[in-house]
Amino acid sequence: xxxxxxxxxxxxxxxxxxxxxxxxxxxxxxxxxxxxxxxxxxxxxxxxxxxxxxxxxxxxxxxxxxxxxxxxxxxxxxxxxxxxxxxxxxxxxxxxxxxxxxxxxxxxxxxxxxxxxxxxxxxxxxxxxxxxxxxxxxxxxxxxxxxxxxxxxxxxxxxxxxxxxxxxxxxxxxxxxxxxxxxxxxxxxxxxxxxxxxxxxxxxxxxxxxxxxxxxxxxxxxxxxxxxxxxxxxxxxxxxxxxxxxxxxxxxxxxxxxxxxxxxxxxxxxxxxxxxxxxxxxxxxxxxxxxxxxxxxxxxxxxxxxxxxxxxxxxxxxxxxxxxxxxxxxxxxxxxxxxxxxxxxxxxxxxxxxxxxxxxxxxxxxxxxxxxxxxxxxxxxxxxxxxxxxxxxxxxxxxxxxxxxxxxxxxxxxxxxxxxxxxxxxxxxxxxxxxxxxxxxxxxxxxxxxxxxxxxxxxxxxxxxxxxxxxxxxxxxxxxxxxxxxxxxxxxxxxxxxxxxxxxxxxxxxxxxxxxxxxxxxxxxxxxxxxxxxxxxxxxxxxxxxxxxxxxxxxxxxxxxxxxxxxxxxxxxxxxxxxxxxxxxxxxxxxxxxxxxxxxxxxxxxxxxxxxxxxxxxxxxxxxxxxxxxxxxxxxxxxxxxxx
Amino acid sequence: xxxxxxxxxxxxxxxxxxxxxxxxxxxxxxxxxxxxxxxxxxxxxxxxxxxxxxxxxxxxxxxxxxxxxxxxxxxxxxxxxxxxxxxxxxxxxxxxxxxxxxxxxxxxxxxxxxxxxxxxxxxxxxxxxxxxxxxxxxxxxxxxxxxxxxxxxxxxxxxxxxxxxxxxxxxxxxxxxxxxxxxxxxxxxx
Numbered sequence: 001x002x003x004x005x006x007x008x009x010x011x012x013x014x015x016x017x018x019x020x021x022x023x024x025x026x027x028x029x030x031x032x033x034x035x036x037x038x039x040x041x042x043x044x045x046x047x048x049x050x051x052x053x054x055x056x057x058x059x060x061x062x063x064x065x066x067x068x069x070x071x072x073x074x075x076x077x078x079x080x081x082x083x084x085x086x087x088x089x090x091x092x093x094x095x096x097x098x099x100x101x102x103x104x105x106x107x108x109x110x111x112x113x114x115x116x117x118x119x120x121x122x123x124x125x126x127x128x129x130x131x132x133x134x135x136x137x138x139x140x141x142x143x144x145x146x147x148x149x150x151x152x153x154x155x156x157x158x159x160x161x162x163x164x165x166x167x168x169x170x171x172x173x174x175x176x177x178x179x180x181x182x183x184x185x186x187x188x189x190x191x192x193x194x195x196x197x198x199x200x201x202x203x204x205x206x207x208x209x210x211x212x213x214x215x216x217x218x219x220x221x222x223x224x225x226x227x228x229x230x231x232x233x234x235x236x237x238x239x240x241x242x243x244x245x246x247x248x249x250x251x252x253x254x255x256x257x258x259x260x261x262x263x264x265x266x267x268x269x270x271x272x273x274x275x276x277x278x279x280x281x282x283x284x285x286x287x288x289x290x291x292x293x294x295x296x297x298x299x300x301x302x303x304x305x306x307x308x309x310x311x312x313x314x315x316x317x318x319x320x321x322x323x324x325x326x327x328x329x330x331x332x333x334x335x336x337x338x339x340x341x342x343x344x345x346x347x348x349x350x351x352x353x354x355x356x357x358x359x360x361x362x363x364x365x366x367x368x369x370x371x372x373x374x375x376x377x378x379x380x381x382x383x384x385x386x387x388x389x390x391x392x393x394x395x396x397x398x399x400x401x402x403x404x405x406x407x408x409x410x411x412x413x414x415x416x417x418x419x420x421x422x423x424x425x426x427x428x429x430x431x432x433x434x435x436x437x438x439x440x441x442x443x444x445x446x447x448x449x450x451x452x453x454x455x456x457x458x459x460x461x462x463x464x465x466x467x468x469x470x471x472x473x474x475x476x477x478x479x480x481x482x483x484x485x486x487x488x489x490x491x492x493x494x495x496x497x498x499x500x501x502x503x504x505x506x507x508x509x510x511x512x513x514x515x516x517x518x519x520x521x522x523x524x525x526x527x528x529x530x531x532x533x534x535x536x537x538x539x540x541x542x543x544x545x546x547x548x549x550x551x552x553x554x555x556x557x558x559x560x561x562x563x564x565x566x567x568x569x570x571x572x573x574x575x576x577x578x579x580x581x582x583x584x585x586x587x588x589x590x591x592x593x594x595x596x597x598x599x600x601x602x603x604x605x606x607x608x609x610x611x612x613x614x615x616x617x618x619x620x621x622x623x624x625x626x627x628x629x630x631x632x633x634x635x636x637x638x639x640x641x642x643x644x
Numbered sequence: 645x646x647x648x649x650x651x652x653x654x655x656x657x658x659x660x661x662x663x664x665x666x667x668x669x670x671x672x673x674x675x676x677x678x679x680x681x682x683x684x685x686x687x688x689x690x691x692x693x694x695x696x697x698x699x700x701x702x703x704x705x706x707x708x709x710x711x712x713x714x715x716x717x718x719x720x721x722x723x724x725x726x727x728x729x730x731x732x733x734x735x736x737x738x739x740x741x742x743x744x745x746x747x748x749x750x751x752x753x754x755x756x757x758x759x760x761x762x763x764x765x766x767x768x769x770x771x772x773x774x775x776x777x778x779x780x781x782x783x784x785x786x787x788x789x790x791x792x793x794x795x796x797x798x799x800x801x802x803x804x805x806x807x808x809x810x811x812x813x814x815x816x817x818x819x820x821x822x823x824x825x826x827x828x829x830x831x832x833x834x
């Protein structure tokens with residue numbers, strides 16, 4: 001009964017989405033009709049919430065007559081995995097996507113008093129139209145509420161053991177919040193194009209939403225990378241897998257958008273470009289959904305293939321992106337503004353950032369889609385792997401770092417060359433440090449030393465300028481946010497450069513009571529014991545790691561899951577700020593010995609910590625005083641007066 | 645701004661969309677012509693993966709049919725075809741030689757330890773020079789050589805059960821390779 005209720009709620013949500021889209025895009029002037037759009041948005045959220053709760057309920061009470069539950073869950077699962085199993089597969093994860101879409105719309109509707117009423121109505125109309133497409137996709141091609149009657153199984157097939165992890169609980173919701181959040185700047189761009197009005201005020205409205213979505217997307221990607229690192233047991237943290245690329249592409253576009261919006265807000269220029277980026281960023285979210293959910297590409301973590309779904313998304317993509325780009329082509333030309341700036345100016349360096357982001361985007365897009373084109377022409381499947389991406393991203397990353405170091409001292413429009421003196425002092429220090437690191441590295445690499453040296457340069461110039469500004473009085477939250485995000489980028493790049501080249505990996509055969517030396521630490525294998533988890537049995541290896549006078553235990557596991565008969569490796573990781581020690585069990589060998597994989601990964605945490613710092617900076621910038629509610633409301637009113 | 649330039653994004657999108665569509669609607673599959681078909685496999689001298697003191701040449705491949713499989717650890721498609729290769733190694737007596745293409749030896753060895761090793765030899769082609777000789781587009785690629793070292797068949801992309809049944813198994817039977825559990829047509833999957 002409850003699943004049918006969920007299904008019915010989803011149908012109601014689709015009806016409200018249709019109503020909201022029609023009325024919102026018609027953009028009535030009457031306040032009654034405008035508040036009608038608002039109520040339909042509340043309704044969409046409420047019914048999506050009911051549908052999602054119904055699905056969770058079906059999982060919690062083990063209703064295996066529901067096909068999706070039978071495929072994804074098992075009665076032996078702990079309750080928190082039963083709940084998160086709801087988004088462990090295609091259908092449920094898409095329902096989560098719809099709920100998150102509804103939540104963003106609700107958030108926008110709740111803050112609607114800050115924007116002109118017709119603008120709000122249009123934005124919500126565009127969002128409702130998108131939501132309608134999402135809900136119909138769920139209802140017609142991937143309904144999670146379908147029943148298996150009368151052949152309901154006694155127990156479920158179990159959740160993929162890879163997904164039975166804390167990562168599944170938090171990674172998809174955060175990632176989707178980022179993906180779907182980009183719909184807000186998209187809808188604001190479309191509304192602005194419909195109104196033919198793009199100005200600094202619009203950019204200021206757009207920035208808070210873009211920053212939030214970007215920060216959530218950053219967290220989501222970082223969490224996914226961290227999850228892959230400890231769960232897949234390969235010791236890597238990024239694989240240039242098509243699904244990873246699918247999340248990276250909207251991130252690159254959103255990063256460019258965050259910067260270009262800043263120029264549009266402060267200088268009133270880059271307008272068409274900003275609109276285009278807002279459309280592009282969300283389009284890549286949709287493209288990502290197409291790649292992940294249609295099975296066009298071979299990937300470690302794509303969902304089950306279904307041609308019908310792929311075709312639906314492709315048509316949806318064509319309508320949404322094609323429609324908005326046509327609107328852009330027809331209308332964006334009205335927003336040109338001539339504003340001059342010199343090379344040594346913030347505008348120019350924002351442009352550098354944008355060019356690097358767009359080139360990176362093109363590289364990832366090429367690397368992801370070329371195999372499809374290739375398959376279409378020849379029928380063969382190939383992979384474009386790490387060598388291709390590294391060839392581009394190493395120089396692009398270095399260039400970005402170099403440009404970033406100058407940013408804190410630059411002014412809008414033009415900067416006096418004398419200001420650069422402090423930057424050069426910092427450059428001297430970082431060249432010296434980079435040189436030292438070059439000598440210390442094994443194997444020595446100029447590129448790695450360069451990355452670290454440039455990162456140090458970025459840190460020095462940003463820290464110095466922040467210190468200088470703090471000394472002069474209060475510093476806007478947006479400036480601190482910018483500084484933190486840039487420091488996070490430097491931190492992440494350092495982590496990537498060091499961990500990619502300085503890790504020690506040894507695969508050895510170890511018999512009980514034997515020990516090896518791993519990067520100066522002594523690792524002793526004491527043996528294997530049997531342990532029992534809630535839905536698996538495991539062999540647990542006990543390793544004692546001694547590093548100087550510090551000593552600790554690592555317990556990697558080899559798990560056999562009861563339901564599916566899957567075997568999983570659970571690595572034992574000692575996480576440290578400066579380095580991780582990572583041990584996983586391979587195969588049992590004769591005489592109680594085991595194949596053991598032991599890694600020492602310096603600075604690997606910095607990759608994710610850097611990303612989190614970036615996200616934190618993005619969120620901090622949202623709380624800048626200049627976006628404060630009261631002032632904006634007044635401005636919005638004034639804006640309306642001048643419009644009418 | 646030039647008005648025409650505003651249409652550029654739309655044009656790019658239509659291009660990408662077309663690609664997505666054809667990629668999706670993989671009706672027209674055709675084989676990629678290889679410059680090497682019916683020509684001798686190129687001469688080479690390559691070190692073995694994990695045993696750099698030992699190297700083999702083209703002559704070592706002669707005397708029996710050989711599958712030369714180009715793979716790398718950075719290639720997810722290679723992982724998806726690996727099971728098929730393991731099965732070919734287990735059920736036939738064809739000699740399979742791997743070319744580890746643009747890869748790191750330590751990673752490659754770990755990969756083989758984890759997923760199994762179907763290869764008689766694995767050649768270490770970390771700089772991709774042998775790949776250039778062979779005219780490799782990407783990974784995975786597979787060449788079938790007869791006993792005289794001539795290329796009789798080339799597959800760009802993965803060896804999946806369909807390709808195995810319809811293209812590879814019949815050619816192996818023609819070359820006199822015995823396939824366990826197969827009828828004369830070699831069509832049955834073990």
